[in-house]
Amino acid sequence: MSGSTLFSDFRCHPPSGGAAEVLASSWCTVAPVLAVATSANQVVFYADEGVSREDAVINSSANFMKGGKPPTPTNLQWQPKTRAIAIGWSSGKITFHSYNPAPPPPSNGTTPNAQDATVPARHGTNEATPPLTTIATNTSIHTSPITFLLWNPTGTRLVTGDSSGVCAVWKAEKNGLVSTIQYHKNVSTQIRNTQATH
Amino acid sequence: MSTSSTRATLLSTAYSPSFFFGAANGTVSYADDLGHCTDVQQLASSVDSLMFYESKMRLVIITRSLLMTQLQVNEDGRVTPVMKVKLSVAGDASEKGVTNVVWAGPGLLTSACGENMIR
Numbered sequence: 307m308s309g310s311t312l313f314s315d316f317r318c319h320p321p322s323g324g325a326a327e328v329l330a331s332s333w334c335t336v337a338p339v340l341a342v343a344t345s346a347n348q349v350v351f352y353a354d355e356g357v358s359r360e361d362a363v364i365n366s367s368a369n370f371m372k373g374g375k376p377p378t379p380t381n382l383q384w385q386p387k388t389r390a391i392a393i394g395w396s397s398g399k400i401t402f403h404s405y406n407p408a409p410p411p412p413s414n415g416t417t418p419n420a421q422d423a424t425v426p427a428r429h430g431t432n433e434a435t436p437p438l439t440t441i442a443t444n445t446s447i448h449t450s451p452i453t454f455l456l457w458n459p460t461g462t463r464l465v466t467g468d469s470s471g472v473c474a475v476w477k478a479e480k481n482g483l484v485s486t487i488q489y490h491k492n493v494s495t496q497i498r499n500t501q502a503t504h
Numbered sequence: 505m506s507t508s509s510t511r512a513t514l515l516s517t518a519y520s521p522s523f524f525f526g527a528a529n530g531t532v533s534y535a536d537d538l539g540h541c542t543d544v545q546q547l548a549s550s551v552d553s554l555m556f557y558e559s560k561m562r563l564v565i566i567t568r569s570l571l572m573t574q575l576q577v578n579e580d581g582r583v584t585p586v587m588k589v590k591l592s593v594a595g596d597a598s599e600k601g602v603t604n605v606v607w608a609g610p611g612l613l614t615s616a617c618g619e620n621m622i623r
Contacts, residue, residue: 458521463537465523473525475537 316356332391334384339405341391343379349393351405359407362438366395380452385478386461390441392476394452398468400444400476407437447474522581524563526551532565534581544583545575552601559610562586566615568601593617 326344333340338354349364366376377397384391390404450470457464464476522536530547532554534540550568556577557564563575563583570591575583593602600617608614616622 454525456523458523460521463521465525467525471527473533473535473541475535477537 314355329378329380330382332383334389334391334405335386337389339389339407341382341384341405343382343393345378347376347378349379349382349391351407359437362405362407362436364393364401364403364438381455381466383455383457385457385464386459388461392455392457392464392466394448394455394466396451398445398448398450398452400442400448400452400455400466401440402442404439404441405437406439448472524554524556526554526565530567532563532575532583534583542581544581545573545585547571547573550601552603553605555605555607555613557611564613566591566602566605570602 326346326348328342328344330343331340339359340352340354341349342352343349347366351359351362353359364379366379377395377399379393380396381394382391388404389406390402393401393403395401448466448468450468450472452466453469454467455464456466462478464478465473466476467473522534524532524534524544526532528550530549530551531543532545532547532551534542534544547565547567548569548571551565552568553566555564556562557574561577563577565573565575567573570593572587572589572591573585574587576586577583591602602615602617604616606614614622
């Protein structure tokens with residue numbers, strides 16, 4: 307390890323206001339976007355330098371049935387080499403989203419080369435295409451809080467585990483969908499941690 | 505390992521990538537796409553963190569009792585213990601466990617375990 311490291315302190319304010327505990331975070335591998343799971347039952351996105359992307363918030367209560375506590379995001383990880391993110395929730399739900407923020411609208415026309423790391427100060431023109439799309443949701447495999455969620459380095463497989471001891475392998479299809487391949491039931495124990503070898 | 509055998513391994517694992525996972529009862533399991541799932545190691549206490557040291561093909565495991573175990577991973581997924589070290593951490597890490605561990609560099613681990621510093 308050589309060279310100097312610059313540490314900069316940027317405060318991230320959750321869009322919901324107030325304070326929320328950070329439960330998990332993950333950097334996108336292809337864009338300067340940080341996804342943060344908070345105790346306010348939200349997943350929020352930040353550009354580098356701590357700028358909140360207010361156009362993109364994943365809210366657990368949005369598609370949660372009435373009654374009961376809304377689930378909290380427990381784990382999240384960007385799929386390597388893509389702009390898709392997998393999120394595990396305390397309800398056992400696994401969701402898979404693609405995040406394609408519109409480039410900040412320039413004064414006239416669009417420049418495809420524009421970096422999306424700037425403040426989304428005024429974006430009225432690209433409102434038609436939401437930056438976040440939910441690709442897949444699964445509530446049937448896991449019924450307990452997700453304890454881990456990990457992509458393999460090539461981004462072809464996702465492994466998830468929950469607190470009741472279920473471990474599932476998901477395959478990332480070409481169209482972005484993930485489907486279960488196999489799951490191992492090991493009911494007696496809570497699965498804590500995982501590591502892909504390849 | 506020669507380059508050709510590395511390629512062969514990568515090719516075979518491309519179809520069925522394998523992975524390890526640790527459990528609260530101290531079990532470390534090896535599993536793949538095809539539904540194979542075998543317990544490869546039984547440790548005395550809960551697995552808090554589990555990292556793969558890729559260049560040496562080793563698994564590094566820290567358990568709740570602050571025991572760091574290194575396991576050599578064979579081609580077939582079987583493991584042989586190579587090293588066991590008891591970690592010394594101040595504070596209540598022995599109750600909460602050491603869960604925030606990342607690779608700082610090749611063969612160098614960093615952990616945040618509730619102290620005012622990073623080890």
